[in-house]
Structure formats: C-alpha cells, structure tokens
Amino acid sequence: MTDGTPAPSERPRSRRAVLAGTAGLAVATSGCVRQVRTVVNRESVDQLSVTIVTLPADGDREGIRLAREVAAVLEAVGVDVSIDMRSNEEFLRAVLINHEFDLYVGRHPGSTDPDFLYEALHSIYAEESGWQNPFGYANLQLDDLLEAQRRADGEEREAAVAELLEELAREQPFVPICVPEEHRFVRTDRFDGWGEAHPATRLGYLELEAGDDVDRLRTAHTDARISENLNPLTAEYRDYEPFLELVYDSLATERGGEIEPWLADDWTYDDGTLRVRLREDCRFHDDEPLDVDDVEFTYRLLQDTELEGGESPSPPPQYRGLAAAVEAIDVDGRDLEFELDAGEAVAERVLTVPILPKHVWEDRAAPANIRGVSVAQGATEAVTTDNVPPVGSGPFRFEGRTEREHVTLERYDDHFTRREGVELPEASVEELRIQIDPRSTSAIELVNTDGADITSAILETYVLDDIESTPETAMLESPSWTFYHLGFNTRRAPFANARFRRAVAGLLDKDWLVENVFHGYAAPTATPVTEEWTPEELAWNGEDPATPFFGTDGELDVDAARDAFEDAGFSYDDGALRVRR
Numbered sequence: 001m002t003d004g005t006p007a008p009s010e011r012p013r014s015r016r017a018v019l020a021g022t023a024g025l026a027v028a029t030s031g032c033v034r035q036v037r038t039v040v041n042r043e044s045v046d047q048l049s050v051t052i053v054t055l056p057a058d059g060d061r062e063g064i065r066l067a068r069e070v071a072a073v074l075e076a077v078g079v080d081v082s083i084d085m086r087s088n089e090e091f092l093r094a095v096l097i098n099h100e101f102d103l104y105v106g107r108h109p110g111s112t113d114p115d116f117l118y119e120a121l122h123s124i125y126a127e128e129s130g131w132q133n134p135f136g137y138a139n140l141q142l143d144d145l146l147e148a149q150r151r152a153d154g155e156e157r158e159a160a161v162a163e164l165l166e167e168l169a170r171e172q173p174f175v176p177i178c179v180p181e182e183h184r185f186v187r188t189d190r191f192d193g194w195g196e197a198h199p200a201t202r203l204g205y206l207e208l209e210a211g212d213d214v215d216r217l218r219t220a221h222t223d224a225r226i227s228e229n230l231n232p233l234t235a236e237y238r239d240y241e242p243f244l245e246l247v248y249d250s251l252a253t254e255r256g257g258e259i260e261p262w263l264a265d266d267w268t269y270d271d272g273t274l275r276v277r278l279r280e281d282c283r284f285h286d287d288e289p290l291d292v293d294d295v296e297f298t299y300r301l302l303q304d305t306e307l308e309g310g311e312s313p314s315p316p317p318q319y320r321g322l323a324a325a326v327e328a329i330d331v332d333g334r335d336l337e338f339e340l341d342a343g344e345a346v347a348e349r350v351l352t353v354p355i356l357p358k359h360v361w362e363d364r365a366a367p368a369n370i371r372g373v374s375v376a377q378g379a380t381e382a383v384t385t386d387n388v389p390p391v392g393s394g395p396f397r398f399e400g401r402t403e404r405e406h407v408t409l410e411r412y413d414d415h416f417t418r419r420e421g422v423e424l425p426e427a428s429v430e431e432l433r434i435q436i437d438p439r440s441t442s443a444i445e446l447v448n449t450d451g452a453d454i455t456s457a458i459l460e461t462y463v464l465d466d467i468e469s470t471p472e473t474a475m476l477e478s479p480s481w482t483f484y485h486l487g488f489n490t491r492r493a494p495f496a497n498a499r500f501r502r503a504v505a506g507l508l509d510k511d512w513l514v515e516n517v518f519h520g521y522a523a524p525t526a527t528p529v530t531e532e533w534t535p536e537e538l539a540w541n542g543e544d545p546a547t548p549f550f551g552t553d554g555e556l557d558v559d560a561a562r563d564a565f566e567d568a569g570f571s572y573d574d575g576a577l578r579v580r581r
Contacts, residue, residue, distance in 0.1 A: 045571075045573070045578045045579065045580050046578065046579065046580075047078070047079075047080050047576035047577065047578060047579075048078075048079045048080065048494065048570075048576075048577045048578070048579045049079070049080040049081075049082075050074070050079060050080070050081055050082075050102040050103055051081075051082050051083070051084050051101070051102050051103070052067050052070060052071055052081065052082070052083050052084065052102070052103045052104065052105060053084045053086060053091060053094055053095060053100075053101040053102075053103070053104040053105075054066075054067035054083065054084070054085060054086075054091065054104060054105045054106060055085065055086065055087070055088060055091050055106065056085040056086075056087070058438065058439070059087060059088050059091070060106065060107070061460050061462060062180070062460065062461060062484070062517055062518055063105055063106050063107065063484070064083075064085065065517045066105045066177065066484060066486075066513065066517055067083055067105040068083065069508075069513060069517065070103070070105060070486060070507075070508070071083055073507040073508070073556055073561075074504070074507065076507075076556060076558055076561070077507065077558065077561045077562055077565060077577060078562070078565075078572060078575050078576045078577035079577050080576075088223065088225060088236075088239070089225060089236040089237060090236075091104075091106065092235055092236035092237075093236045095134050095487070096129055096130050096131060096134050096235045096236065096317060097129045097130075097235065097236065097317065099134065099136060099489060099491065101487075101489050102488075102489055102492060102495065103486060103487065103488060103489070103495075104486075104487045105484070105485075105486055105487075106484070106485070106487070107180070107482050107483070107484050107485075108120075108131070108174075108482060108483050108484075108485050108528065109131060109239070109240065109482055110481040110482045110483050110528060110529075111481055112254065112256075112257040112481050112530060113257070113345070113346075113349060113533075114149065114161045114164070114165075114529045114533050115149065115150060115321070115345075115346050115349060116131075116321070117146060117164065117168070117528065117529075118146045118147075118149075118150055118321050119131065119132045119133070119320055119321025119322075119324075120132070120133060120321075120528075121133055121135070121137055121139075121142060121146060121168070121173060122142075122143055122146050122147075122321075123137065123138035123139065123140070123142075123143050124143075125320065125321075126138050126491075128315065128317070128320065129235060129316075129317040130235040130316070130317025130318055130320060131235065131317070131318075132315075132317065132320045132321065134487065135173050135174055135487055135488055135489065135490050136489060136490050136491035137173040137490045138490075139167075139171060139173075141167065142164070142167055142168070142171065145160065145163055145164040145167055146164060148160045148163075148164075149161045149164055150325070150341075150342050150343065150346050151341070151342060151343050151346075152343050153343040153344050153345055157343065157345060158533075161529070161533055162535035165527050165529065165533075165534065165535060165538055166535070166537070166538065168527070168528075169526060169527065169538055169545075169546035169547075170498075170502075170546070171498050171501070172488075172498065172501040172502050172504075172505050172546075172547065173488060173490060173501070174485045174486060174487045174488060174528075175485055175486040175501075175504070175505045175508060175547075176483050176484075176485050176525050176526065176527060176528045177483070177484045177485055177486065177508060177510055177513060177524070177525070178483065178484050178510060178513065178514050178518065178522040178523060178524050178525055179480050179481075179482070179483045179484075179522060179523045179525050180458070180461070180480055180482065180483075180484065180518060180521065180522040181461075181477060181480060181521045181522060181523075182200075182458050182477065182478040182479070182480045182482075183458065183459045183461075183464055183475055183476065183477055183478075183521070184199055184454055184455050184456065184457075184458065184459060184475075184476045184478070185443075185444050185447045185448075185454070185455045185459065185467060185473060185474075185475060185476070186447065186453060186454045186455075186473065186474055186475075186476050187447055187450065187452075187453045187454070187472055187473055188472060188473060188474050189211070189471075189472040190210070190211050190214050190453055191208045191209065191210055191211065191214070191217070191453060192208070192209045192211070193207045193208040193209050194208070194454075194474070194476050195476055195478065196208075197255055197256075197425075198256070198478050198479065199242070199454065199456070199476065199478055200240050200241070200242050200478070201242050201245060201253070201254060201255075202242055202245035202246050202253060202394070202395075203253060203255055203425060204242060205217065205242065205246060205427075205432070206246075206395060206417070206425035206426060206427060206428075207425045208428055208429075209428055210428040210429050214429065215429050215430045215431065216429055216430065216431045216432075216433060217429045217431070217432045217433070217453055217454075218433050218435060218451070218452045218453045218454075219432070219433070219434050219435065219452060219453065219454050219455075219456035220435055220437045220442075220443035220444075220446040220447060220451070220452035220454070220455050220456065221241065221434050221435065221436055221437065221443075221455075221456045221457050222436075222437060222438055222439060222440060222443055222455070222457040223239060223241065223436075223457055224403070224404045224436045224438065225237045225238075225239070226241055226243055226407055226434060226436075227401050227402065227403050227404055227405065227406065227407050227434070227436055228386070228403050228404070229386045229387070229388075230244065230247075230386065230387045230388055230389075230390040230398070230401075230407075231383070231385055231386060231387035231390075232244050232248060232318065232354045232356075232387070232390075233302075233305075233316040233317070233318050233319070233382060233383055234317065234318065234383060235317035235318055238318060240457070240458065240482065241456065241457065242456075243407070243409070243432075243434060244354065244390070244392075245354075245394070246394050246395055246396040246409060246427075246432065247390050247392040247394045247396055247397065247398060247409065248354035248355065248356070248390070248392035248393065248394050249262060249263040249282075249290075249354070249355055249392065249393045249394045250262055250263060250351065250352050250353055250354055250355060251263045251264040251267075251276060251278075251295065251351035251352075251353075251355065252264060252267075252348060252349075252351035252352050253352065254352060257530075259348040259349060259351065259352065262424070263278065263279060263282065263290075263355060263393070263416075264276045264277065264278060264279070264351060265277045265278065265279045265280075265334075267348075267351070269344045269347055269348070272339060272340050272341070272342070272347075273337060273338070273339060273340070274337070274338040274340055274347045274348075274350070274351075275335065275336070275337050275338075276335070276336045276337075276338065276351070277334055277335055277336075278291070278292055278295065278334045278335070278336065279334075279416050280334065281416075282393055282416055283393065283414060284357045284391055284392065284393045285391050285392060285393065285397040285398070285412060286357075286360075286391050288357060288359055290355065290357070290393050291334075292331040292332075292333070292334065292335070292336050293331065293358060294355055294356065294357055294358045295329075295331075295336055295355055296329045296331050296336065297356070297358040297361070297362065298353065298354070298355050298356045298358075299323055299326050299329060299353070301316075301356065301361060301365070301382060302315065302316060302319045302320070302322075302323035302353060303315060303323045303324065303326070305364075305365060305380040305382040305383055306365055306380055307362075307365040309365060314379070314380060316382060316383050317383065319353045319354075322349060322350050322352070322353055323350075323353065325340050325341055325342040325346060325347070325350050326338055326339070326340060326350060327339045327340060327341055338350065354392070355393065357391050357392075357393075360391050361382060363381070364380060364381035364382040364385060365380055365381070365382060366380060366381050367379070367380060367381075368380055368381050368383070368384040369381075388401070393412075393415075394412065394415070395411065395412055395415045395417055395426060395427045396409035396410065396411060396412060396427060396432055397409065397410060397411075397412045399431070404436055405435075405436055406433060406434060406435050406436060407433075407434040408431065408432070408433050408434070409431070409432040409433075409434075410430065410431050410432075411427045411429065411430050411431070411432075412427075415427070434456070435451075435452060437452075440455070440459045440460045440463045441463055443455040443457075443459075444459070444463065444467060447473060448470070448473060450472075454476075461518045461519045461521040461522070462519060464519070464521055465519065479530075481530055483525060483528055484522075485528065486504070486505075486508070488501055488504075493579070494570070494579055497568065497569070499567070499568035499569065500565070500568050500570070502547055502564075502568075503561070503564040503565050503567075503568050505544070505546075505547035506547050506548065506549060506550045506561065506564055507549075507550060507556065507561055508549065509549040509551065509554055509556070510524035510525070510544060510549070511524050511542070511543070512553075512554040516554075523540070524540055524544070525540060526538050526539075526540060526544045526545055526546050526547075550564065562577075565577060
C-alpha cells in the first residue's frame with residue numbers, strides 16, 4: 001500500500017519494486033467479496049478500496065500472478081486492494097452468477113467469431129447469469145454496433161466489427177491483456193492425427209486414427225469439474241473441454257472457424273430464414289428417437305428454462321446469445337425453418353448448440369428444489385441438475401464416473417457417423433477415459449509413462465520449458481481464441497466511469513506481463529478478438545494503441561498514472577485515491 005506521494009527520486013518505479021511494496025496486501029481465500037464503500041454522498045470521502053477476485057495458483061497460476069501485478073500497480077496509485085482467491089466453480093459462480101466482485105482477473109472463453117461480444121456486452125443481458133455481460137455494462141451506442149455486426153455479412157460485417165472494436169477500446173468495459181498459447185502433450189505411438197482439428201473441439205478427438213490393437217483413448221485432465229457435473233447449461237462447471245461435445249450432437253460443428261453440417265444433413269440461408277434438414281433415423285443414447293421436436297424444444301429451453309411458465313424468461317447461463325437470435329421455428333417432417341434476426345455468418349453459428357432430448361429435459365422446467373439451499377426466483381432444475389447420467393445422441397455415451405477421479409465414455413455404435421456413405425469423422429476407439437490429474441507436471445508424467453495419450457487441458461506455461469519430447473511423445477500447439485482480461489463490475493462506482501477504467505488499463509504493461517507471467521508463451525493484445533478480425537489501427541505494435549502504458553520498459557510512471565486518475569475526476573489526499581461514500 002502507498003502511504004504518501006512518492007518523492008521524485010522514487011519515480012518511475014519498477015514493477016518488481018511496486019510488487020515488493022505490497023507485502024501487507026490482504027489475501028482472503030474464502031467468503032463473500034468485500035463490499036466497496038463507494039456510494040456517493042456528501043458525508044465523507046474515503047480511500048478507494050477494492051477486491052480482486054481470481055483463482056488460486058493450483059487453479060490458474062498465471063491468473064493469480066496477473067491479479068497480484070494488478071494489485072501492485074493499483075496500490076502504487078493509492079488504491080487499497082485485497083485479493084479473494086476462489087476455486088474454479090466458486091470463482092465462476094461469484095463472477096458469472098452472483099456478480100459478487102469489484103474486479104476480477106481470469107480467462108475469457110472468447111470465440112473464433114466476434115459475435116460472442118453480443119452476449120458478452122449487450123445491455124439486455126446486464127442482469128443475467130453466465131458469460132452474458134458479467135460486467136453489467138450498459139451502453140446504447142455499443143448495443144447498436146453489436147446489433148449491426150450481427151445482421152451484416154461479408155465486407156459490411158468486417159466494417160461493423162471494426163467500428164465496434166474501436167468503441168470497445170475507447171470504453172474499456174474490460175481490459176484484454178493477452179492471448180495465451182495453447183500447448184498439450186501427446187503420445188504419437190498410439191494415435192495419428194493430432195492437430196488435424198483443434199483439441200478443444202469434438203473433431204480434435206474424432207479425427208484421430210488409432211493404432212493397431214488400440215481401443216482406448218486416455219486423457220489426463222487437470223480440471224475435476226467434468227467429473228462433478230455434466231450439465232451443458234451450467235456456467236461454473238463448463239470451461240475449455242470438448243467432452244460434452246462428444247456426448248451431445250449439434251446441428252453443425254466448427255472446424256477452423258468454419259461451420260459444417262453435423263446432425264443437420266444440410267441447410268440453406270435466405271434473407272433471415274435458415275432452412276435445415278435433419279439427418280434420418282438418429283437416436284438418443286437411451287434409444288429414443290431424435291427428431292425435429294427435440295430440436296425445436298432445445299431452442300425454446302435455451303431461451304427460457306421455465307418454458308414460458310414464469311412471469312419473465314429464465315434463460316440458462318450458456319448459449320443465451322445464440323438462442324436469442326432465433327425468432328421462430330417451424331417444423332415439418334425432417335425439415336426446420338428458423339426465422340432469425342441475424343446475417344448468414346451468425347445464423348450458421350446458431351446451429352452449434354447441443355441438442356437435448358425433450359423427454360429428459362421437459363420435466364426440468366420445474367422450479368429448482370435443493371435441500372438446504374436457497375435458490376433464486378426463476379431458477380429451474382434445468383440449470384441446477386448435475387445431469388448424471390447425461391443422455392445425448394453423440395458419438396460417445398456416458399459409461400460411468402467417480403468424482404475427482406475419472407469420467408468414462410463408451411463409443412455409441414449406432415451414431416450416424418458410423419453409417420456407410422456418411423463422410424464425417426467417427427470415433428476410432430471403443431472407450432474414452434478422462435482421468436483427473438490436478439497438476440500439469442503429473443499429467444505430463446502420465447503421458448511420458450504411457451498412462452495417458454494427451455494432457456487434455458491447456459498446460460500451464462511454467463512447465464513448458466522443462467518438457468522433453470521423446471520418439472513416442474510430442475508437444476501439440478494449437479491456435480487460441482481465449483484471452484486473459486481484467487473485468488470491471490460496472491454496476492458499482494467508480495467502475496461505471498469509463499475514464500476510471502481507461503486509467504486502470506494504462507497501469508498494465510502487457511508486454512512485461514507476457515514475458516514475466518507467461519514466460520513469453522502469450523501475445524499481448526488490445527482487442528478480445530482473433531487477429532483476422534482486428535482492424536489495423538488496433539493491432540498490437542509494441543504497445544497498446546488504445547490505452548498505452550503509463551511508463552516504459554516495465555517501469556511505471558506513478559506521477560503520470562496519478563495525473564490520469566485526477567483527470568478522470570478523482571482526488572488524492574496523503575497519497576490515497578479518494579472517493580465519496
């Protein structure tokens with residue numbers, strides 16, 4: 001904590017010096033986020049006090065280091081900071097469901113397509129759960145730009161996205177920090193085809209060719225949540241793993257940013273109408289038929305898990321933005337006609353949601369009833385069930401699990417990909433076993449000792465320099481569309497103030513963070529979208545073109561940073577950044 005204004009001889013200060021000066025930083029490992037005393041009145045003016053929510057080192061080593069660096073620079077400009085470390089599900093519940101945070105640091109799931117920003121930032125989602133606008137951000141001008149890009153195609157859409165990103169860079173409702181590289185460790189003696197498709201997607205596993213006498217694919221997965229909850233609609237249990245994509249089919253699947261038919265035989269798009277033909281004779285794992293009624297039901301459930309049984313819609317925290325583009329669905333035999341408020345590019349992505357069996361999920365529209373737990377009004381069984389066992393229609397079906405130990409899937413031999421004449425990748429093994437191993441180092445050792453075929457979660461960067469490949473193993477590097485970011489809860493002052501947010505963004509030396517937190521295995525970024533969607537004026541050019549760092553070469557210029565906060569309308573007293581309460 002900074003007790004007074006530094007003398008000129010003390011500035012600029014290195015990041016290491018700033019961090020060393022936070023020895024008194026209070027760290028809480030559980031409990032509610034401390035409420036910030038920032039309600040404006042004329043009674044008194046206090047030092048700004050904030051809590052940063054993040055994951056602990058065993059959940060996200062890079063995330064907690066980023067949080068500490070953010071805390072250090074905030075302390076340097078006179079903010080009182082504490083860090084609240086939570087487990088994966090507690091972190092996501094606090095941020096995405098309960099909105100109990102001031103600031104948070106973590107990885108955003110992102111997407112290969114910029115339309116994910118529609119649900120991430122549109123004001124209509126400001127009070128909803130999930131990755132639907134966890135920041136509580138509301139800006140009518142940005143809403144218009146989000147809607148414009150959603151309805152456009154081709155060059156018109158590129159221009160709309162560029163304008164949207166410029167406004168986003170100006171407003172900074174969250175601060176994109178960097179795009180981490182994705183590395184996984186694999187065995188090459190048992191399977192061919194690693195990297196043919198992205199290993200965070202179903203095709204990354206279905207494209208594999210098993211060697212002779214290999215009938216089991218073994219993954220070492222460092223996140224135990226897949227063994228605890230198999231509900232595709234939950235936000236706090238779903239992350240970057242592809243396994244539920246192998247259990248649940250969707251009408252379309254993504255390959256390298258392109259959308260291809262999957263459960264749909266084909267489709268055509270014309271002026272907001274998407275006509276889809278479903279494959280013949282598909283069945284769920286319990287041998288019930290999958291038909292157009294299940295598809296139509298799925299999209300209704302994704303728009304309102306109460307199925308219009310409540311006073312207002314209760315959407316799930318996943319797939320909300322995609323389902324919202326659907327205005328109506330008509331069914332006839334194997335054909336579905338979607339009326340959409342979206343251009344063709346977004347319309348095709350609407351087809352990537354998991355298709356749920358109506359006969360299983362219809363009863364889950366009932367209000368949630370969890371013994372000993374108070375649930376929010378409108379919460380249904382659909383979002384609170386752990387969904388064990390899951391009943392899907394995908395190329396693998398659930399066989400069994402032991403919490404925090406394993407999930408085992410078995411090949412579904414009646415899946416449509418195994419039919420003659422269907423030119424789609426199919427499961428080449430009889431069994432997929434997801435073994436839970438909590439650390440990157442021990443997961444790597446499982447692959448090295450032939451106990452696993454892939455470390456299916458993204459490896460932490462600190463282990464990468466020590467990995468030595470052998471003739472039987474290799475490092476697999478994949479493109480990433482996830483990004484680390486600093487999120488603001490704009491429902492609370494002073495985070496609703498764009499000038500304050502921009503001043504905070506200027507405290508972050510993203511180049512320095514990439515080198516020192518990620519060991520160089522990341523790329524600093526000024527935008528939350530992939531490079532091909534980033535306009536030239538926002539492309540990284542050695543510094544952030546939108547919010548340059550207050551300093552040079554890792555040295556924070558405290559005077560310049562404090563001037564920025566004063567220009568934003570804040571004042572200092574005895575070195576402390578003051579706000580009214």
